Amino acid sequence: MPETPESAWSVDGRRSTLISRCALLLILFVQAGLSLRLRGTAFQDEALYIASGHYELANLVHGTPLPVDFASYFSGHPKLYPVLAAVVDTQFGLTGVRLTSLLFMLAATALLYATTRRLFNTRAALGAAALFAVVQSTMVLGYLATYDAAAVFLLSLALHLVVRTGRMPVHAVLLAAPPIALAIGVKYAAGLYAPTLVLLAVLTAYRHRGPKALIRGAVLGAGALALLGIGYALSGPLGGISSTTTDRAHGTDTAWTMLRHSAQWGGLVFLTALGGSVAYVVKARMVEMPWVAGSTPGRVRRALLGVLLTGTALLATAYQIHIQTEISLYKHVGFGLLFAAPLAGLGMARLVGPHFRHPQLGIMLFVLTLVFGMVQAQSSYSFPDSRQTMAYLRTIVDRKGSYLVEEQEVPGYYLRDVTGWNQWQNTYGMDYHAKNGKDLSGPAAFEAAVRDGHFDAIVLHGGVTPEVDEAVRSALRTSDRYRLAASFPFTTSSGTSAYRIWVKQ
Structure with missing residues (x-):
């Protein structure tokens, strides 16, 4: 007769191992x-x-x-x-x-x-x-x-x-x-x-x-x-x-x-x-x-x-x-x-x-x-739904333009077959030589670039860089170089907003 353990609980037998692995599989x-x-x-x-x-x-x-x-x-x-x-x-x-x-x-x-x-x-x-x-x-x-x-x-x-x-x-x-x-x-x-x-x-x-x-x-x-x-x-x-x-x-x-x-x-x-x-x-x-x-x-x-x-x-x-x-x-x-x-x-x-x-x-x-x-x-796990925005942008971008977007990574990924990475400018920071000869940085650089018509399209949804967004919107309100072409609403855990796309005229 084989030796019997002091207690069945003192060893891991086949049955207990099988049960524990099944429980792990369920987890x-x-x-x-x-x-x-x-x-x-x-x-x-x-x-x-x-x-x-x-x-x-x-x-x-x-x-x-x-x-x-x-x-x-x-x-x-x-x-x-x-x-x-x-x-x-x-x-x-x-x-x-x-x-x-x-x-x-x-x-x-x-x-x-x-x-x-x-x-x-x-x-x-x-x-x-x-x-x-x-x-x-x-x-x-x-x-x-x-x-x-x-x-x-x-x-x-x-x-x-x-x-x-x-x-x-x-x-x-x-x-x-x-x-x-x-x-x-x-x-x-x-x-x-x-x-x-x-x-x-x-x-x-x-x-x-x-x-x-x-x-x-x-x-x-x-x-x-x-x-x-x-x-x-x-x-x-x-x-x-x-x-x-x-x-x-x-x-x-x-x-x-x-x-x-x-x-x-x-x-x-x-x-x-x-x-x-x-x-x-x-x-x-x-x-x-x-x-x-x-x-x-x-x-x-x-x-x-x-x-x-x-x-x-x-x-x-x-x-x-x-x-x-x-x-x-x-x-x-x-x-x-x-x-x-x-x-x-x-x-x-x-x-x-x-x-x-x-x-x-x-x-x-x-x-x-x-x-x-x-x-x-x-x-x-609540991100802006960018499907409609990316589909629309695909119809207006090419490999020659320059585009301003708050988060360049998303269009840079979805539209990498029709644009290059450096064609997308985010709103975190930029140095810009304005047409009036001034070298600018920060919100002033973005405002001047919009007034000069530097970008072929602008995409904003707010909440990322408030100061830059306000500078860009201020320039858009007083500029006749751009028109609001599309707006695509979305909802996240932070609330409701929308992607707004301006296209250069």
Whole structure:
């Protein structure tokens, strides 16, 4: 007769493994459905990255000169995600690129499950996957054609490899170095989470190696830095690293605003992770079967693990408070929640209790996270509908004209087959030599350019650059060079507005 385990719950048998994987599959289906319910034409960032990818791809394959140095202001390497997006876009269009993001986010959730299961247990793993799958950032990034989803996937892969190789020889941790370096290359802000992975490499091995685990962290850090150094040497100047990440211009958003919004987007998961951390420090196991023996990590290590993973959820908010800007914070919060999710899953398991004593509490937590996530995702994923505008512009533009539009990326992407990138002038800034001989910049430059009839068409919808918009409208009201040719209304979560198109007479 085979040896019978002390308790069926003390081992992962075939039945429990099959049930947990079926539950994970159900979670992934829910996650996919929540992301796929989001709809809209190309967002400004999506249009920018895909369009730039086409230009970068042409430069790589045919040596075609780039219309602009994308590397000087991108927050990720322009020859990584943008090129992948362009390849997919060529075959499957914008929907295909968004589905690629969905695959990245589904893979991240699956890797999170595997990581949490290895750190704690299956129940915590399912809780972590369920909570991460329904937060606002996961839903949005799962159907947004930007490099955020790819970066989250690479970080989740690195996280899993760090935990997975905890008992292997020290050099095995180098498996996590390529995804760390690649994640930072794809999105420079991912470097904010590299120290967490290095420290985790020490904590996951300390129980088995003692102080020698420090070597493991040093090896991982050195490996990632070496790969980043090689990549930087081969890629050439990357001005975007400083302009978008390390030395980004400070904004005017208040700390209170960012703390409040971060709490709305990830507060429930963070509080659950905090509760899980405290419960884990107090008791390593839920003690459903006190008769089952087995060693557990020491209390100090448990506390450090809780502080490290839960505290990582605060990094994005803390950094953006430092630079006083809320731009992309709704996406960056999700990066930190990836690391806090394992302890949130553990907190959810402890909330339910041994023998599923209080399942209603776990259900309530999940439903609240789901409802908040759905409402917030719908609000964040609300872009102006540009279909009619792009269709009309296609009838009036060519490769000779000059066009003013608040966000050049959207027409630059949709109309790249009939116009060049540099034919589109945005309203963020411009230097202009007026016909009266004056050199102007800022709103005055736009006003003078309109009065001089410099642009062949002007497209405004308001809300992006109010001062410039007012200067342009002022010039249009007193100029007989343009006529209002079309107006296409749209509605977003911010209200109702319209694309207004003026054509040069």
